[in-house]
Amino acid sequence: MVATALGTLGACAVSRYRFAGRKLFFGLVYSVMMSPDIVMGISLLMLFVLAGLTPGFLTLLIAHVTFCLPFVIVLVHARISGFDPAVVDAARDLGAREHEVFYKIIVPMILPAVLAGWLLSFTLSLDDVIISFFVTGPGFEILPLKIYSMVKLGVTPEVNALCTVLFLLTLAAVSAAHVLTKEIKR
Incomplete structure (x- = not known):
């Protein structure tokens, strides 16, 4: 969420x-x-x-924002670069203030890229083991590191169950996105 907000603002700037x-x-x-x-x-x-800084939640947050931020910036910047500036000029000509132009014109146009950036950031953060390993301290465990440490000892039923739940959640999210995309196109 933090990388998405900062990346969107950075891309707009x-x-x-x-x-x-x-x-x-x-x-x-x-x-x-x-x-x-x-x-x-x-x-x-x-x-x-x-x-x-003591390794823990703050260092993990900074690290994840650092490596997710560029993906959001690139996605949102590409979306902003792709739309017609005449739309923004027309809104200004019709009397819209800067904050109205931003919230009523620009935000709806870049929303798909912002959501894509958020999903990509979430996926990258969920998948990351190496960076998380270096920046978290002892006793601070996140899901990727937990799965990694569980698999070292062999694949147990808990690992299988956890991976199945993650797969089903991903399948549900992709299915929901597909249905929403069809509804929006109508």
């Missing part, structure tokens, strides 16, 4: 304003996306140690 260092900004965004998880995990661990 980058799309709207031209500034020195814009190419550098996108270079950094893409470099984070292309960095191997092990490099990201070790780098973030070193940063947290230098900053004096």
Whole structure:
């Protein structure tokens, strides 16, 4: 959620304003996306140690926001770049204020990309083991690390049940998205 909100705001700002260092900004965004998880995990661990942060929930949150944020920025920026600026100009010509243009024109247009960014961030966070391993402390366990530690000892019925529940939840979410997409098209 945090990466989605920050990424959406960042994409809106980058799309709207031209500034020195814009190419550098996108270079950094893409470099984070292309960095191997092990490099990201070790780098973030070193940063947290230098900053004096104790590994736990806060470091995990910062790490997950750091590696999910670029995906949201790229998705939302692509959506904003793809729509006609004449629509926004027409709303302004008809007397809409800036916040009305944003909430009534821009947000509905970028909502599919924002939702896609949120789903992608959720999936990436749920799937991540390596970065989470480096930035969480002892005694702090999240689902991917729990599954990983359970599988080390062999696949137990608990692991099978947990994976089945995750699969069924994913299937239900995909089915619901498919039905909603059909309803919206009508």
